[in-house]
Each structure stands twice: as structure tokens, then as C-alpha cells.
Amino acid sequence: xxxxxxxxxxxxxxxxxxxxxxxxxxxxxxxxxxxxxxxxxxxxxxxxxxxxxxxxxxxxxxxxxxxxxxxxxxxxxxxxxxxxxxxxxxxxxxxxxxxxxxxxxxxxxxxxxxxxxxxxxxxxxxxxxxxxxxxxxxxxxxxxxxxxxxxxxxxxxxxxxxxxxxxxxxxxxxxxxxxxxxxxxxxxxxxxxxxxxxxxxxxxxxxxxxxxxxxxxxxxxxxxxxxxxxxxxxxxxxxxxxxxxxxxxxxxxxxx
Numbered sequence: 001x002x003x004x005x006x007x008x009x010x011x012x013x014x015x016x017x018x019x020x021x022x023x024x025x026x027x028x029x030x031x032x033x034x035x036x037x038x039x040x041x042x043x044x045x046x047x048x049x050x051x052x053x054x055x056x057x058x059x060x061x062x063x064x065x066x067x068x069x070x071x072x073x074x075x076x077x078x079x080x081x082x083x084x085x086x087x088x089x090x091x092x093x094x095x096x097x098x099x100x101x102x103x104x105x106x107x108x109x110x111x112x113x114x115x116x117x118x119x120x121x122x123x124x125x126x127x128x129x130x131x132x133x134x135x136x137x138x139x140x141x142x143x144x145x146x147x148x149x150x151x152x153x154x155x156x157x158x159x160x161x162x163x164x165x166x167x168x169x170x171x172x173x174x175x176x177x178x179x180x181x182x183x184x185x186x187x188x189x190x191x192x193x194x195x196x197x198x199x200x201x202x203x204x205x206x207x208x209x210x211x212x213x214x215x216x217x218x219x220x221x222x223x224x225x226x227x228x229x230x231x232x233x234x235x236x237x238x239x240x241x242x243x244x245x246x247x248x249x250x251x252x253x254x255x256x
Contacts, residue, residue, distance in 0.1 A: 002090055005098045007068075009090075014039050014060040049084060058084070066093060081131070085206045091123030092133035092201060101135065106240050112233055114144035115223050119160070121215075125242045129206030134239065136160055136172075136219075137197045145191040146221045148177025156222040156232035158192065160200060164216045166208055172200035184226065210245045214238040 002009060009031040013020060020033040039060040042048050047062040064087050066079040077097070079088045091102045102123035110117045115138065122133035138158075140146065149157045160172045175198070177190035202215065215238065222232045 085129045088131045095122040095133040114141035128208035131203045134200045139195050145193040148190040158221045162217040167202050168205045169203040174198040210243045
């Protein structure tokens with residue numbers, strides 16, 4: 001997925017080269033797994049996990065981080081995760097950096113009045129404990145708008161939230177709304193019109209049973225025209241996702 005955009009992938013771990021080779025062979029991993037057995041590189045990058053005491057099996061492990069690096073070695077961006085059990089999916093990075101989603105992603109379409117929204121995850125598969133992205137694309141009929149933030153309490157801003165026990169953290173970002181003077185109300189309010197899109201992320205809890213599942217969310221919005229302002233609406237939806245079995249190495253497990 002990331003390779004399709006001209007980027008290469010490599011992972012570095014505190015495991016030995018022998019362990020990494022066995023892990024790569026067992027799970028048919030095609031990108032390089034680099035051994036940093038004394039954690040020297042991990043320490044230089046400032047991501048050494050000091051919460052794990054010397055003598056414990058996982059001592060030497062880094063905090064999980066994904067780096068996007070330019071051809072000249074400059075770090076463009078990093079995706080940092082504090083908890084060792086958590087990771088960011090490659091599909092999330094591809095969505096954030098290149099605007100692309102994985103293969104076989106199912107897109108859910110919601111339509112109510114003048115508003116149509118299409119929403120889908122960044123990838124069709126993930127592991128428990130991973131952060132997966134999603135993208136929501138909105139289309140409004142001409143002459144209609146929905147509200148953004150900040151907004152007085154008497155109006156409802158456009159939002160997407162997930163009330164699902166499989167999700168332990170979430171975010172959703174929309175572009176800055178455009179101030180609109182609404183003569184009938186005597187106010188200037190932040191709105192979206194025409195087409196726009198937002199990006200979000202969902203951190204899955206660990207563990208979760210592998211297999212087919214759905215993530216339950218809801219869209220909240222209030223659509224208005226120059227003459228009509230409809231009541232706020234809440235539209236539920238479900239995004240399908242396949243949770244893959246957790247990979248276990250014969251000894252220590254590599255981290256990307």
C-alpha cells in the first residue's frame with residue numbers, strides 16, 4: 001500500500017538478526033527487518049522504553065513509532081504511540097500522507113435530505129491494539145449548508161463519534177469552516193457547503209477476538225438553507241472490519 005506511492009518500508013527491532021529472520025520467514029514479511037540488539041539506534045532516536053526494567057524479557061524495546069523519511073534522510077513526520085501493545089496501521093499512514101485507502105475497503109453511504117456522506121476505514125483489516133484511520137466525504141445540494149465549530153449551543157455542529165466498546169480512543173478532524181452571514185438569523189456562523197471531507201482515527205483495544213466485526217458510529221449534523229433550518233439529526237452507521245490473528249514470534253517480537 002505505502003510502496004504504491006514510491007515509499008519503501010523497513011523496520012528496526014531490538015531482536016537479534018536470527019530471531020528477525022525466523023519471524024520474517026514465518027509470516028512471509030517482504031520488507032527488511034533490521035536488528036538493533038543493543039538498542040543503540042533506539043536510544044539515539046529517544047524512543048527507548050524506560051518503563052521496562054533491566055532483566056525483564058522486553059527490556060530494550062522502543063516505544064512504537066513510525067517515521068516517514070525523505071530520500072535525504074530528513075524525518076518528515078512521525079507517528080508515536082506510548083503503549084507497547086498499540087500500533088498505527090500502514091493503511092492509516094497511507095490515508096494521512098497520500099490520501100489512499102486499502103483494497104477491498106467497504107464504503108458506507110448515508111443520505112438524509114440534502115446531505116450525502118460516504119465513510120470508510122483506511123483498510124479492510126487490522127490487528128487488535130492498532131490505530132486505524134477513516135475518511136468521510138460529504139456532499140451537499142446547492143443552497144444547503146451544515147455547521148462547523150465553534151458554534152453557539154443552540155446549533156449542532158457536524159461530528160462523527162463512535163460509541164463502540166472495541167474503541168478506546170478516537171479523533172475526527174474537519175477542515176476549517178467558512179463564516180457565512182445568515183441574514184434570516186442575523187448571525188454569522190461557521191458552515192460547510194458543497195463538498196468537503198474529514199479524516200479520523202480509531203484506536204482498537206487489545207485484546208479483541210479475531211474475525212469479522214463491525215465498528216458502530218453515528219453522524220451528527222444540522223442541515224439548513226437560506227430559508228429553512230431542519231432539526232438536528234443523528235444517523236447511526238456500522239463500518240465492517242476484519243480483525244486478524246495476533247502474530248507471535250518464537251522469542252522476542254519485532255516492532256516497527
